[in-house]
Amino acid sequence: MSSSVIELSQIEKEYPGVKPLDKVDFAVQPGEIHALLGENGAGKSTLIRVMGGAVKPNSGAITYLGKRVSWQSPKAARAAGIHVIHQELALFPELSVAENILVDAQPRGRFGLISNRARHARAAEILAQLGVRIPTHARIDELPLADQQMVEIAKALVGKVRLLILDEPTAVIAGHEVDLLFENMRRLRNEGVGIVYVSHRLEEIFEIADRVTILKDGQVVGTAPVGEISREEMITKMVGRRLSQIYPARRAAPADGPDILSVRNLRTGPRVRDVSLSVKAGEIVGVAGMVGSGRTEVAEAIFGARAVEGGVIEFDGKPFPGRVPKDAIAGGLGFLTENRKDEGLFLGLPISANIMAPDLQGITKYGLIDRSRECALAERQIHDFSVATPSPDVKVGNLSGGNQQKVLFSRWSRIANRLLILDEPTRGVDIGAKVEIYRIVRRLADSGVGVLMISSELPEIVGLSDRVFVMAQGRVVGEVEGEALGEEAIMDLAVRSIERHKATAEEIA
């Protein structure tokens, strides 16, 4: 297969205690859109980083355009024509759109100096080629997430690209923008560029990709032309078991009784315009919507971590007293944040301290921490949630993603006896841990706790929730429950409202 743009053979990458890539073979042909499919934590991102020079593999060979290569840095890979669009945008928020697009290719004019005019002209040209209208003078942090993503994509059109790698580019864009992206991908494919496309939206893969490779637990479990593999096969390969085994049974009858939480016309921050939703005891309520639609901000407002600018949040029918998280915690709320490393865990502290973090009151005597009580309580949680660790003194940073997530569950379920808010509860954990987490969530709900679950993974929302609110652009645009609860219905609601919003915005402009 010397005709490949890139060919990886037997690539391995190992970190202490973790092996994200295990003997991976992967090849992309010129003029091919090759989808890379896998659960969170399957090793996709690491594989991308290896191809793009951001991570060096421990062993294995990379052949690029027929030559053995070993990238020393992203710069080397980029100079050779590999362009990566990372999931975390590599943009400079303080700088202009034009400068971001042309970050390493600033056009020079007289005396070899960068020409401001040429810069903006070139950037505008590229954006036009992409088919989007974004002002080139705007600073990145003024743009909505979707436009930022389009800027990131525009960067790929600057230089000569031989291999384009896109890591979940559609997480924050929808409708028309996705069409634009696909159009451009097809154009590049027809020009002979090899494209790696990462997404876990199967519909997209059927629409755009020629071939698909499926990763699971750092290993390739299958490669096939898209026409020769069914949706079910993909899922089974990716997940390693059938869907029906993943989600626990839903509750038999819809929850009745009064709402624990009732949010009406909430407005907060720049993103949340008008959100109304409710949760009853024993109910799992899903919140679906694009990344950037304001879901996390709603959770923060409920938990007292963000000022409420308008609307009402009621708890048990009374105005909620939570001004800061401390009050919310005292009221029996818990909030499992989206980003466990940045906002959830204290990586450098032991598991016991992490589990007991919101309940220092309960382990303090005369101002001093009662260590033995702390350990006893923590150990019980570790046992109940089967966190795999030899001792509660192990630092949380040394645990795997799945176990870290279980630590967070064991923390919050101990004290959140009324309402637990989950923001992307299974991000970056493997399927085994996922299944356990789903069981835990259902068990908590069955014990009478209300659960509000935000997730970008529609299968998870559909598989676990009793009721789903769909958010788009800072508003709740619909509610789905019972028989109607399905991926199609949710996507329809989200995309349709975004398109409508865009249309009106354009009419006004």
Add this chain to the structure above:
Amino acid sequence: MAPLDTPMPRSRGLSLATVFERYGLVIFLAVLMAVAAVASPTFLRPANLVNVLTIAAPLGMVVIGQTFVILVRGLDLSVASLMATVAVLATAFKATTNDAIPLIFLAAIVLSAVVGFLNGWLVARRNVSPFLATLAMMIILQGIRFAYTGGAPISTLPPGMGFLASGRILGVPVNLMTLAVLAIAFGIVLHRSRLGREIFMVGTNPKAAFLNGVAPDRVIILCYVICSVCAGIGGLFLLGYVGTVSNWVGQGYELDSIVAAVMGGVALTGGRGNIFAALLGVAVLMVINNLVLLLGFPIEMQLIIKGIIIIGAAAFYRTRLV
């Protein structure tokens, strides 16, 4: 990131690397002392050792405070300036009898607490970087101090102040005893109390601390107050040692305290450190300084060695895992 759901196997046996990592500083200090003992017969003489420790005591007090601030991702450049200001304040009472000493202590602690509060308020509430906030405080205190003294040294002090530096109770130097009491008290606060736990939480992850019901601003401000109070007390003991109040009492202690803390493994990124290890850092620094003198090297050599060890120590600790 982590697809394998197995726990990290933690080796129970101590490999050479772990020994070096965990007890590196103790080993380093022991080697240093052995070298000093061989190089100069004077080193192990009680008089010399007591002398080393006496000089070390005020710095040790400052380091205790500096550790608190560094743990919450901060830094206090104003400690030395505060020490000198407290020293000047001590003379302001123009006291010639020992009756004034409690009053002097009280005034020093109040002033220090106010300074610490301002530092902490600027950092926590106004989002001023610790470097700039404490730098500004350093210059401001310096200005006020000089304006008061007119730049001249003063020596009107109660005679008892000297006792703080050289006095003994039951044969134990007073300043060392005080240092020990402070270290144990603040050690308990930091490593056993609820406040201490909150400090580590804020230092490791301020956002997560907030979401777990801790008020990071309050904790940060408290750390700066503790730091300044420690520095203020250190200033009084240093004053007892030098006897005369120049306007530059304590100069260099801001850097030395940071050097010692970093050497003791207190991470400038916050959330990691131990008071007693930081005090070991003081001991190492002092032994090195003493060694330079005993070996007859020019005193400026201390500066060079200090520079090398702070960079070296930071690089050494950086390589440790989480």
Add this chain to the structure above:
Amino acid sequence: MSAIAMEIRRNRLVMSYLIVAMLLVVLVVAGGFLSDRFLTWRNVGNLFQQLIVLGMVSLGQTFVVLMGGIDLAIGSLVSALTVFLANFLEWRPDLVWLALPLALVAATAVGALNGLLTVVLRVHSLIVTLGMSSIIFGATLMYRKEPGGSVPRAFADVAYAKIAGIPVSAIILVAIFALAGLWLQRTRSGRSIYFVGGDREAARLNGLPVDRIVVLAYALSGLCAGIAAIFLTARTGVGDPRIGVALTLQSVTPVVVGGTILAGGRGGVLGTFLGVLLVTMLNNLLNFVNVSSYYQWVIQGLIIIIAVGIHTSRRR
């Protein structure tokens, strides 16, 4: 958000500059009222003569701060270079042509070493430059404890030379700042300083040679310290191992006053230039109205705090 508000938000930096410029105007007007000697040619000439030392070290600091670091070795480096220059020129006054380039090369090399250490050891720039500062200071003191050396007359004259009544040093300073501004705004390497300061990881993922840019910023800071040292030596005529002690922290003030944020990635040399003018003129004016230098310290501290208060957009 209204269009005007948008525009102001976008041009935060311009706003910062406007504020500092306005303060400057206020200062000049106030100075004219408070002292009749303040706005004389003589005083303005003197003032501009003094600008270059603080100006150069602040410029160097600006490069490093924009890149996301801080350089605390500047003062020691300046001291060391004045000692070197004065002693070298006392020994061979005829070798000025050799001494000056030598000083600049040495300064740049020390700066680059700072950068290399932060890159290789991956230790915080504060620690590295603090350590280096201590090492340089110690080494200088071991060589000379007291001020000493001398410089040839012709060299000393450089510090006071004027063309058409304007101090040469001021012309050089303005030229260097203009060049620096042009470099930062209009060249790839200059822009890279902003990229690295804005987000180091993003810069790396965008294929920029991050390590090289870091070293470059420190090297430039060293070079600036070298230029400052040359003029300082010419003016004072001696090499003083302690002359730079206060300069390190003084170099930070104009940078911060000029709206460059300590976290990196935002700011520019125009702000620093205005900051240098503001600080120098303020001290000058305070001298004229007989405010003791002690209170000038207090005021300098307050300026830092107020400047940060004005320029940082309040979060939360």
